[in-house]
Amino acid sequence: MQLWYIAAIFLCAVAGTEAKAVHSLPDFGKSYHVKGIISLPYAEIEEPFEAWLDLPAKSSRIDYYHGQVLTYQLASEQQYGTAYKISPETTEEELNVMKCFQINGTKDEAVTPQAALPDLQDFKFLRVEYYRGSLCQVWQNVTTVGYKKNTYTLWMTHSERGADGGKDTPIPIHYEMMGYNTLLGSHYDKYLVEYKEFSTEVNPKVFLLPEGMSCGGFPGPGVEHHMLANPMKDLIHTSASGQSQRMFSHFKDKFQRQYNDEREHEKREHAFVLNLRYIHSKNRAGMSFSLALNSLSDRTMSELATMRGRKRGKTPNRGLPFPFKAYERVNLPESLDWRLYGAVTPVKDQAICGSCWSFATTGAVEGALFVKTGSLQVLSQQMLIDCSWGFGNNGCDGGEEWRAYEWIMKHGGIATTETYGAYMGMNGFCHVDSSELTARIQSYTNVTSGDQLALKMALFKNGPVAVSIDASHRSFVFYSHGVYYEPACGNTVDDLDHAVLAVGYGTLSGEPYWLIKNSWSTYWGNDGYILMSMKDNNCGVATDATYVTLA
Known part of the structure; x- marks a missing residue:
């Protein structure tokens, strides 16, 4: 009983000290290597990933499902950068052959390095609390655009100082986005990222494509290419709109969708985005079949x-x-x-x-x-x-x-x-x-x-x-x-x-x-x-x- 009492006093003291302190915005550095799991509860998805970022080299790489799908964002290539996706392909003649697809950036949509951690520029310090056994600072950013109120929250801690007394390193622990639609009166979106490992050391060789790999253009509709080449971009941002919304506009045109009012439009867009994320994630999982958007993509389950x-029926037939x-x-x-x-x-x-x-x-x-x-x-x-x-x-x-x-x-x-x-x-x-x-x-x-x-x-x-x-x-x-x-x-x-x-x-x-x-x-x-x-x-x-x- 005494131990619990002492621990409680200690936590309160730490929290009180933290509350009085002026907290500087965490800086994860210009280069890092991180592993984690993306969870999309509304879309029934849990997807492991591993990411490398090197801003001075204008390069990033993110692997999904333990390396079944590899994506590269190399801004230093060509005038507007190049994105690559390497994934298994099965046809009538070949089984699970790794193929490479390439997208060249354009003036309107240049390829840039993709972070696996959020940009904390507009985040505010919220509180101190324990999460997964670590004493964490909690930072939050709330954005409102139209009927959408999005709350982004990051839990982070610090590494222990080295023996030389050098600066301790911020460590990401958990990132959460909760989207609320004031028109519908309900949560329309939620995703979580659990960070498992974090290091500021990055080997430049990870940004090299596999030796002998030749890359061709992306199959399928062009509007979807950038999402397939960089899935993380749709999650690690604090904007109320993105590639998913552009895909929804394309879907409406293709299937000639016209909704009765703004409320139904919001509902259909939310359903579409969840289904789109599910489809893309499952296709990265290396299954024996593939999924695709279809005429049902704006429907709820x-x-x-x-x-x-x-x-x-329980009645036996004749x-x-x-x-x-x-x-x-x-x-x-x-x-x-x-x-x-x-x-x-x-x-x-x-x-x-x-x-x-x-x-x-x-x-x-x-x-x-x-x-x-x-x-x-x-x-x-x-x-x-x-x-x-x-x-x-x-x-x-x-x-x-x-x-x-x-x-x-x-x-x-x-x-x-x-x-x-x-x-x-x-x-x-x-x-x-x-x-x-x-x-x-x-x-x-x-x-x-x-x-x-x-x-x-x-x-x-x-x-x-x-x-x-x-x-x-x-x-x-x-x-x-x-x-x-x-x-x-x-x-x-x-x-x-x-x-x-x-x-x-x-x-x-x-x-x-x-x-x-x-x-x-x-x-x-x-x-x-x-x-x-x-x-x-x-x-x-x-x-x-x-x-x-x-x-």
């Missing part, structure tokens, strides 16, 4: 949940068990893609409507009809949305494929889109009695849960198969290409929240995958498709699959 409309004996002599091909045979209709956009189950249903029936007749017909999702409520489906608020099969079986078929009417993306009036029906279903079959061989057989013999997946992760929303594997994905029946269509399978760079057709437009994924890893039945592709047999 709660809004995107409305597009995952598969109901989690589907037949998978007939293993009928497939004993089947010789499966190494790969399969029903698109190549003309069995798959074009990708559609379900819009902001939880009707994914209707697209999976029609996809399975369209495929079965093609296998039987050799003719591909575009069937109506809108009919199922409007008319199958009596079987337990809820239109845009969710449903299940087997309930739609049951409705089709009772009514003797389903209409084509041409005869029923266009997809509306909302619930409508059912007019089945005035529609011409086709594709009478005799029965439907439940593929044995979790059996990937059975699912391959079902695909090969019967055409595209309706499957359900866990699509609740941000990585799925912004998938672009490669074999998708999400460690956080669930694969139990209770985890499945989105219905899609399996149209084939194969292997890419040694990774076996399912070829999946989504219903989020051709702007999503790889022209509307995704390759989903077979590893550990990731995301539950083989958990609850069904196919139909036509009469």
Whole structure:
């Protein structure tokens, strides 16, 4: 008890002494080497980095994810400096080959050395407190631009004086940004940087590109190049606007976004910036797949949940068990893609409507009809949305494929889109009695849960198969290409929240995958498709699959 009392008195005394002292602004020097972790809580990101800065040499370098991505900012090269990014690239011919991309600075956007510590010019001393076991000075800067109030806070301490009595060195401990939007009345942004190691010694050789490395231009849209070449620039600044805001303007132009009012514009911009940071960070992590901005980039995760409309029903269906004996002599091909045979209709956009189950249903029936007749017909999702409520489906608020099969079986078929009417993306009036029906279903079959061989057989013999997946992760929303594997994905029946269509399978760079057709437009994924890893039945592709047999 006495020890605690003495410690408390000591801390108060130190704090009191510090409070009376006139604190000079910390100076981390013109050269340093620092390691740390960037955390973006709202974007679900934790990213390790290592940075070197040498202002006299006009050079900086920042590595991410333990050297998987290297970025260089060399202001002394050419007239306006040069930025480089070195990262692994995987194609159909090469696996994880390190490639170098180069950006030359311009008069309007010169390349300058990038700090990993904030510019403290406008920071004010706030208080003294313990943080991570160190007695720290706390410095803060508050900026307000429009509706955005940004608070930047740095915790720092000092190294012990050397034996020669030389000047002690300021050491960064923790940096935090908290953004508050007064119009929305909520925090719109937050990021943290934990500094783990700090030194003022910098080896000039770290700014040399790897020997023999040749560099080409950046792929993709030019507006994104500077963010990809220097991700840290968007974080270590105290401005209310930056590269992210320019990217948002480009996004609005590309997808012709017009928002109702200033409040919605602020909300959409905040969502976009979080999604953009997530995408860029994940792409630096060296995954088996890549992410990209798409038409959903200004949506929040709660809004995107409305597009995952598969109901989690407990009612057992009347589907037949998978007939293993009928497939004993089947010789499966190494790969399969029903698109190549003309069995798959074009990708559609379900819009902001939880009707994914209707697209999976029609996809399975369209495929079965093609296998039987050799003719591909575009069937109506809108009919199922409007008319199958009596079987337990809820239109845009969710449903299940087997309930739609049951409705089709009772009514003797389903209409084509041409005869029923266009997809509306909302619930409508059912007019089945005035529609011409086709594709009478005799029965439907439940593929044995979790059996990937059975699912391959079902695909090969019967055409595209309706499957359900866990699509609740941000990585799925912004998938672009490669074999998708999400460690956080669930694969139990209770985890499945989105219905899609399996149209084939194969292997890419040694990774076996399912070829999946989504219903989020051709702007999503790889022209509307995704390759989903077979590893550990990731995301539950083989958990609850069904196919139909036509009469």
